[in-house]
Amino acid sequence: MxxxxxxxxxxxxxxxxxxxxxSGVDYRGILSCLDGYMNIALEQTEEHVNGIVTNRYGDAxxxxxxxxxxxxx
Amino acid sequence: xxxxxTGIQEPFDLIRLSLSERVFVKLRGxxxxxxxxxxxxxxxxxxxxxxxxxIMIVDPVDGNFEGQGTVKVAKRKMEMLFVRxxxxxxVSPPSRT
Numbered sequence: 319m320x321x322x323x324x325x326x327x328x329x330x331x332x333x334x335x336x337x338x339x340x341s342g343v344d345y346r347g348i349l350s351c352l353d354g355y356m357n358i359a360l361e362q363t364e365e366h367v368n369g370i371v372t373n374r375y376g377d378a379x380x381x382x383x384x385x386x387x388x389x390x391x
Numbered sequence: 392x393x394x395x396x397t398g399i400q401e402p403f404d405l406i407r408l409s410l411s412e413r414v415f416v417k418l419r420g421x422x423x424x425x426x427x428x429x430x431x432x433x434x435x436x437x438x439x440x441x442x443x444x445x446i447m448i449v450d451p452v453d454g455n456f457e458g459q460g461t462v463k464v465a466k467r468k469m470e471m472l473f474v475r476x477x478x479x480x481x482v483s484p485p486s487r488t
Contacts, residue, residue, distance in 0.1 A: 339480065350399055357402040363483075375415070375483040379405045381435050384480050 327352060330388060335360075340385035343367055345378065349388065356382035406431050409484035414439075416474065417481040421447040426472060434476030442472040 330349055337345040337358060344367075347360035358380040365373035380386065399405055409428050416424040416437065426439030443466060450461040 341480075345481075351401055351404075353401045353403070359399060359402040359405045375481075377405055377484055379402050379482040379484075381476070381479045381481070383477070 327388075335388040337380060337386045337388050339380075345380060347375075347378065350377075353382075356386050358382070358386055358388075403431075403433075405484060406435075406482060409482070412485050414485070415481075415483040416479060417483075418474070418478045419480060420478070421449065422478075423447075424472070424474065432476070435479045435482070436476040437472075437474040437479070437482075439472045439474060440470065442469045443467070444469070444472075 331351060333349060334346070335349045337347075337360065339345075343365060345360055345363050345365055347363035350359045350361050352358045360378045360380065361376070363375040363378040364371050365375070399408075406428070410430075412428060413425055414428045416426070416439070418424065423445045424439060424442055426442030428437065429440055430438040446465040446467075448463040448465060450463065
């Protein structure tokens, strides 16, 4: 089906995703776009620490080096 | 791509649209900033004016992690600030509603 990681990421734009940083903090929101550095823009973002919502952002830019891993929800 | 709201095609568009606006910046080392964004580059080096830094100092002596028992908060203000990009975790513009 979807071959490369790039194809997967293209397919997941516009969907709800969870981005986990190396620090263990999760950001949940709608993936609006990403670039070659894996910088990520999210909409309707919730910041989760240990399963607790600690912040909400309308939009959020996450710098790529913080280690993103995303998944469909 | 996703033409949903305001035609953001790459993450940096989000930052570009926030120029001259007050932004929230989350940094490594439990630091947060708000300030007016004047300039940025591809490393996410930032120039902020009227900036306020909030530093969360967690005291690990207390073994009470339940509600993050003892967190001290220090704040300081700076007129003009250069932020090196490698410390940036997240940038959030003011809500576009």
